[in-house]
Amino acid sequence: MPPTAPATPAVDSAAALARLVRFLSVEGVTGREGDISREITAALKEAGVPAGAITYDDTNTRIPEPTQTGNLIVKLPGTAKKPAKPLLFMTHMDTVPLCAGAKPKVQGKRVVNEAAHAALGGDNRTGCAVLVTLAAELIRQKLPHPPLTLLFTVREESGLFGAKHLNPADLGGVAMGFNFDGRSAADVIVGAIGADRWTVDVRGRASHAGVAPEKGVSATLIVSLALAEVHAGGWFGKVVKNGKQGTSNVGTVGGPDGKPAGDATNVVTDFVHVKGESRSHDAKFVREITAAYKAAFTAAAARVKDHEGRPGKATFHSRLDYVPFRLKDDAPVVKRAAAAVAALGREPNLRVTNGGLDANWMVKHGIPTVTFGAGQNEIHTVKEYVDLTEFESGCRLALALATGE
Ligand SMILES: [Zn+2]
Incomplete structure (x- = not known):
């Protein structure tokens, strides 16, 4: 094998980009995730995920603000010969209200917004596209993997409500979590305020x-x-x-x-x-x-x-x-995260953030969770865009995390 060969499975980047643009085109501001959850469900089924593997939880009945749906939860049974603990991949489905009316357009290595007075919604449709691409590539390439739970939360932007009010027992006994909600795939967020x-x-x-x-x-x-x-x-x-x-x-x-x-x-x-x-x-x-x-x-x-x-x-x-959290640098979830970033040929950058994340609640629920980026930039502003190089890295990183040791 030549030394330049990728250490991680390849991703059909055209299909991944098509998913991203598809999800960016669907309005789904915080609390109004009905349409985007249906679009994600449709894309998962097209990728070969059986309908029976896709469910909604009842978190919205516990959220104090009106919320159209519960969190979307997808369970993919393990296909690896060696038994391994289930892993969680998560992201949030909602966007900030400023994203209403966004019109995504691919421009070189970016997705930009044609609507002048709206934010794009890469926060966090990049994460949604990463998770669906993960499922699609595992199925298409028949890659062995441990049992996986994919979680698409509601109402992150209005107060981390979907993650806060979920029942951890609904997640299939996952040992650790990987959350996609940020700018760079090399940033491993191990703590938050x-x-x-x-x-x-x-x-x-x-x-x-x-x-x-x-x-x-x-x-x-x-x-x-x-x-x-x-x-x-x-x-x-x-x-x-x-x-x-x-x-x-x-x-x-x-x-x-x-x-x-x-x-x-x-x-x-x-x-x-x-x-x-x-x-x-x-x-x-x-x-x-x-x-x-x-x-x-x-x-x-x-x-x-x-x-x-x-x-x-x-x-x-x-x-x-x-609640704030800080995972230890030698925690298994941090080591697995750093190894996967290194497998992409990048330097893992362990850091803490001054914003709250769904990961704050996952850690509180007893599921150690790190957060990565997948190309969001200038979020919550009308200048928002998606960096497609980072988005592709995010997709490859998810695949490396799911199929690595
Ligand atoms: Zn976000």
Whole structure:
């Protein structure tokens, strides 16, 4: 065999590209995955996956937001002679709302978007095309492989809900997971940040701002004092304390039901709704940042009073968005991932990310999971495109992972 021969099975790249363009053409923003799940199912059947191997779980019945379907789960029985533990390959089916109306077009070694005001949706239709190509190539080339579970999750973009609420028992006893959701196939993401999302309902008291402002309690003033305190304490934006690092942000400040806070310039604002988040690779520090916001809002509400000494009120709710994780460099899943990247002739780049991934929840469910890229670029923007060299690498990497040791 000449030294330049590929160490990994080849992929029909024209068929893989056709799948990618096909999936990019189907709208399926977060929570509305019905059409794309049907398109993926059709493509799997065309590739030779039996209909009986394709199911939906009931995760959508547990997701607090309306969601058209459950996660799509495909089980491919093992074909290798040597018994081996089942492996999980996963990706998310949904895209961000900005992708509605995308029109993919192949341009050289890229897929770009002809629709001017939309994102393309390579995040994460690249992953969908990688998983379907994996199944298609295993069947077409009759390659021996261990039992495989393919998982296409819903509602990743709106809060990792599909991965969070799934039942791990539905996944066929998989020993480890490979998630496709990123830019470069050589990047092996072995850790990710954790985050809280929180909201505050600040209640003051309305009064005529010109005639009797002293009878009012301004919710706007409470919010301002609270945020000034958070800022002064070093808890806003980039947070560094005692060797720990994290971030926080106030995302929206508004009134009830998506309306602006306050009714008119001559009325003391009686209600403000604030939404924010806290992040860190240290789970305890995430909670400390969130606690600093809670304390600041509570104190500010007590400080602003009307003429009879009655204070305002801040009701603070936080929920764990996802827990941080860091897999060990010598964990079997990381070693298998690094070996597969090396088999492509590339240098594995082990890294951690400051965004949440479905992998955060898989690790929490007890399934060690690494994440790779497959060509997404400039995601969540109208400049989004897919790098076809990385997409092809992602397809070959999946095949190497499924057929390697
Ligand atoms: Zn994604």
